[in-house]
Amino acid sequence: MRKMVIVVVLGALTLFTMSCDRRETLRLFNWAYYTPESVIRLFEQEYNVRVTVDIFTSNEEMFASLMAGGARFDLTFPSIDYVEIMKSLGMLERLDRSLLPNLKNIDPILLAKMTHDPYMDYAVPYFWGAAGIAVNTARVPDFEKCWSIFSRTDLAGRMTMLDDMREVMGVALGFLGYSTNTTNPGEIEAARDHIINEWRPNLVRFDGSAYGLGFANGEFWVSHGYAEDIFLYIIDDEQLMRDTVFFIPERGSVGFIDSMVIPRGARNIELAHRFINFIHRPEIYAMFVDEFGLPAAANVPARALKTGYSWYTMEDIRYLEFSFDVGPALSYFHEAWFNNIRLGN
Numbered sequence: 001m002r003k004m005v006i007v008v009v010l011g012a013l014t015l016f017t018m019s020c021d022r023r024e025t026l027r028l029f030n031w032a033y034y035t036p037e038s039v040i041r042l043f044e045q046e047y048n049v050r051v052t053v054d055i056f057t058s059n060e061e062m063f064a065s066l067m068a069g070g071a072r073f074d075l076t077f078p079s080i081d082y083v084e085i086m087k088s089l090g091m092l093e094r095l096d097r098s099l100l101p102n103l104k105n106i107d108p109i110l111l112a113k114m115t116h117d118p119y120m121d122y123a124v125p126y127f128w129g130a131a132g133i134a135v136n137t138a139r140v141p142d143f144e145k146c147w148s149i150f151s152r153t154d155l156a157g158r159m160t161m162l163d164d165m166r167e168v169m170g171v172a173l174g175f176l177g178y179s180t181n182t183t184n185p186g187e188i189e190a191a192r193d194h195i196i197n198e199w200r201p202n203l204v205r206f207d208g209s210a211y212g213l214g215f216a217n218g219e220f221w222v223s224h225g226y227a228e229d230i231f232l233y234i235i236d237d238e239q240l241m242r243d244t245v246f247f248i249p250e251r252g253s254v255g256f257i258d259s260m261v262i263p264r265g266a267r268n269i270e271l272a273h274r275f276i277n278f279i280h281r282p283e284i285y286a287m288f289v290d291e292f293g294l295p296a297a298a299n300v301p302a303r304a305l306k307t308g309y310s311w312y313t314m315e316d317i318r319y320l321e322f323s324f325d326v327g328p329a330l331s332y333f334h335e336a337w338f339n340n341i342r343l344g345n
Contacts, residue, residue: 025050026271029065029076031258032057032209033229034127036291043278049271057208058164066091066263074266075275077258081166083123084116084325086261092122093262099273100124102280105299109318114257116324123259124276127289128297130255130317131167132248134230136240139221145247147175149222150199161199161224163208165337166323167254168195168224174252180321183329192336206342216240227311228292248316255320257298 026043028035032055040051054073056062059082066076066086078086086092097103103120110128117123135143139158143149150159161168170180172191182188204220214220216233223230227246234240260279262272278284280298286305289296295310296302297317326333 023048023050024268024271025052026075026268026275027051027073028053028275029062029073030055031077033212033226033232033292034077034258036288038291039279039284039288042284043275046278047271047274051275060165073263074268074272075260075262077126077260078123079166079256079258079323080114080116081323081325083259083261086263087117087122088325091264093264093266093269094121095124095262095276096273099270100277100280102277105280105282105285105301107298107300110257110298113322117259123261124280125298126258126260126279127294128255128257128317129226129294130248130253130312130320131162131224131226132246132253132312132316134215134223134225134227134244134246136215136218136221136243137245138239138243139218143222146249147171147252150202150224153202155222156202157204158219158221159202159223160204160207160211160214160220162211163206163342165333167256168206168341169333169337170254170321170323171224171249171252172199174254174321176252180254180323181326183326183332185329185332188329188332188336192340195341200341215244228294231293231311246311248312248320253320255317255322257322 026049028051030053035053040053044051056065059079062076062078063082063085097120103124106125110125111118114125133149140155150161169191172195173180173182173187176190176194178187178191207214211220211223211225212229212233215223215230216237230244230246234244260276262269266272279288282299282301282305285296285299285302289302290306290308293309293311295312295314296306297314
């Protein structure tokens with residue numbers, strides 16, 4: 001009974017606090033570990049607003065949530081292929097470029113790669129990067145900087161790959177010499193079979209959210225993932241930092257552009273524009289990438305303002321292929337991933 005009273009009182013206090021805070025609220029829907037608290041607080045202070053952040057761990061999860069819940073969010077951060085899909089389905093608001101003067105700071109080389117939305121009518125790049133592989137060299141002193149590391153049976157039970165269909169299938173396709181955007185059923189089946197026969201038997205699981213913590217506590221010795229997720233958990237462990245190598249294999253790796261888009265029917269469209277423009281102030285963008293140890297890939301002036309280390313360089317990602325919408329062939333990827341590769345995970 002006492003617990004019930006406490007819960008009721010706490011609930012009432014929460015409702016009272018919310019009712020007293022009449023500031024506008026910007027609702028973000030972003031990838032895990034991808035929204036710096038310092039940047040959020042500065043935005044809230046400058047515009048006297050509240051910001052809430054909900055997270056997702058895959059494009060598929062984000063898309064399903066938006067399809068099911070309508071306009072619950074003001075801004076979300078899909079990768080290229082899902083920008084294309086959402087745009088084609090009429091799920092995005094067209095951007096007002098007059099409210100986005102800081103678009104001038106975005107790298108023209110990146111814009112040339114954005115064939116899905118070259119004039120940023122619907123999507124503004126948030127980050128240009130790539131997933132890679134982290135290795136604990138104290139546990140794995142000898143290895144090749146290649147996706148073939150996941151074929152090593154001596155490391156079975158100590159490795160994980162992302163729980164991300166286009167990412168994992170994309171690197172498998174690239175490793176086999178195919179395009180990540182193939183629509184050829186035979187090539188997609190070859191990638192499926194390679195993952196099932198060569199990589200999956202050696203994995204603990206496909207993991208899109210806890211692999212950083214698992215790497216930090218020694219559950220995983222080799223992890224496919226994003227540098228910021230890995231180093232977030234090991235930055236205070238001097239020995240593990242010395243022992244960790246993070247690399248993006250030249251063969252097979254897939255680049256990504258995560259973009260800021262406004263879902264159709266968002267409540268605070270003007271505030272969402274303000275946030276997009278705020279992110280691309282050079283000093284704010286430098287703060288964002290420094291927070292996670294990333295290169296200022298998307299924002300040119302921010303590169304001169306960066307003060308921190310980057311876990312990989314522009315050269316590591318400049319020539320990587322991106323995953324675009326493959327149209328009806330997406331059904332082949334879904335069949336391979338959900339009904340075969342991920343079955344039983």
